[in-house]
Amino acid sequence: MTAHDWFIEHRTAFVIRTLPPDEERNFAEHLPGCAECREEVARIERELAWLPMGVAPVSPRPGLTRELVQGALGRSRTSGRWMVPAALAASVALAAGAWIWAVAQVRGFERVVRQEHGRLTQELAMARDTLDIFRQAAMVRHATITMGEKKGGLVIFADERTHRWNVVVYGLPAPDPGHVCQFWFITDNGMVRSVEVKTGVNTPAFLTLGMPNAPGRVMGAALTVEAAGSSSPGPQGAELAHVMM
Amino acid sequence: MAPTSPPLRGSPEPSGPGDERDRRLLTVAREASLQARLIARDEQALAELVEVATPWLLGVAQAMLSDRDEAEEVVQEALTIVWRRVDLFDQESGRLLPWLLRITRNRAIDRLRSARRHLQKARRLVAHGGLGDPWTSAVEPDESARPGWHVHEAVHAALRSLPEEQREVVRLAYFEGLTHSEIASQLEIPLGTVKTRLRLAFDKLRAGLDSIRDWVL
Numbered sequence: 001m002t003a004h005d006w007f008i009e010h011r012t013a014f015v016i017r018t019l020p021p022d023e024e025r026n027f028a029e030h031l032p033g034c035a036e037c038r039e040e041v042a043r044i045e046r047e048l049a050w051l052p053m054g055v056a057p058v059s060p061r062p063g064l065t066r067e068l069v070q071g072a073l074g075r076s077r078t079s080g081r082w083m084v085p086a087a088l089a090a091s092v093a094l095a096a097g098a099w100i101w102a103v104a105q106v107r108g109f110e111r112v113v114r115q116e117h118g119r120l121t122q123e124l125a126m127a128r129d130t131l132d133i134f135r136q137a138a139m140v141r142h143a144t145i146t147m148g149e150k151k152g153g154l155v156i157f158a159d160e161r162t163h164r165w166n167v168v169v170y171g172l173p174a175p176d177p178g179h180v181c182q183f184w185f186i187t188d189n190g191m192v193r194s195v196e197v198k199t200g201v202n203t204p205a206f207l208t209l210g211m212p213n214a215p216g217r218v219m220g221a222a223l224t225v226e227a228a229g230s231s232s233p234g235p236q237g238a239e240l241a242h243v244m245m
Numbered sequence: 246m247a248p249t250s251p252p253l254r255g256s257p258e259p260s261g262p263g264d265e266r267d268r269r270l271l272t273v274a275r276e277a278s279l280q281a282r283l284i285a286r287d288e289q290a291l292a293e294l295v296e297v298a299t300p301w302l303l304g305v306a307q308a309m310l311s312d313r314d315e316a317e318e319v320v321q322e323a324l325t326i327v328w329r330r331v332d333l334f335d336q337e338s339g340r341l342l343p344w345l346l347r348i349t350r351n352r353a354i355d356r357l358r359s360a361r362r363h364l365q366k367a368r369r370l371v372a373h374g375g376l377g378d379p380w381t382s383a384v385e386p387d388e389s390a391r392p393g394w395h396v397h398e399a400v401h402a403a404l405r406s407l408p409e410e411q412r413e414v415v416r417l418a419y420f421e422g423l424t425h426s427e428i429a430s431q432l433e434i435p436l437g438t439v440k441t442r443l444r445l446a447f448d449k450l451r452a453g454l455d456s457i458r459d460w461v462l
Contacts, residue, residue: 012447013440017354018418018425047451049343052350053393054400055308055420057300064317065295071321072291072328125322128355129330129348164333210333 007037015044031138038138038160045161071118130208133159133166143241145223147172150201154223154241163211167221169197170204172240175225182226183207184235186244189216191234197223220244276341283331291328297392298324298342302349309353309422319356323349342393357422396457403453411446414439 007030013019014027031038137157145152152171159165167183175181181197192212197205211218223241230236282290302323306316327334327345334344404412417423417431425443429436
């Protein structure tokens, strides 16, 4: 049995996440360098796409769908988990002071808890989603960049499953006044302008990018210094990094 | 425990290939429209997605977490991600609802794999001999009219076709989020047997579900 046979044998287990954490991590680290496994994993995912629907549906409690919509929109929803402590807090307050005062306090407390919980839930969801790109990155590319005396770099984590990249630009000073750092996608149809990158020696820039809405297959990326306000379809300024995937 | 099929009252099975094609085309168009409206930040589209998807998402999360409040939180996380990131979703690589289901299941597994939750669940499984079959929940009288029921039936049929010992490991692995070694411990069988049963089961499931992979609700 070769080392690769283990990965072949455990592709489905990786997709359905039955591997223990260390083996799951080992498999994830193998993927960027193995096109065969990447393709097979993607195929298994497509084939099993509907498997979760084998579970019987659960009717939502009254009002839940409205709460979920409000929560997704950033207008926080109430979690039953937090209602219990809030209600207990209300009981203590009622016993300790005037009823009306206590009700007002509890309502205020509930509102604060609700808002804070909603905010934290959303932030956590976003953070997990971002971490997923790192975890699922099938390709990782790095380029060293020198700007003056400063040495930094560009790192791209490409998640082929969601077609998104996490991009980190670190160690680079801000460009000269009147200039900006510009990120470009390299496609087989030419360069496609993406976003400006705010650089700073001690403040790495972190971006999550989807693929450009332009014809052509994305083949890589480039970072250039452009005149501020420029909207030229292609790079005009000095190229800092050029990375092919 | 062997899963049994829910009653197929009022099954929306197509009466012929033409009906199925018509239904699929209609729903593909509807899903494309829904996604376009979500990208355009149409809150009504979000409400429609939540209405259709929530029972299935709750089913997945609750089966894995055995906690209704926590299941609702996981569903909230998944819907929030979809609302905020739908413009990054590539329709060519899959369907909207499977994407949402996958996010929900991954979130549930992440929660389950925190050491504390995992121990709790393992203890519950040992104490109660399992949590029962997630796919044998009570069926409401109008369940067959629920959007997605035809997909559920197709998946259910694929699961039902598995031998009982393979169905059991699929239930523990996929629908309750246990790892290979936890399943081996739970069923008191060798780790290699777990892996073999899962491999055989998923080979069959992949073949069985291949015909519906392009379906939509």
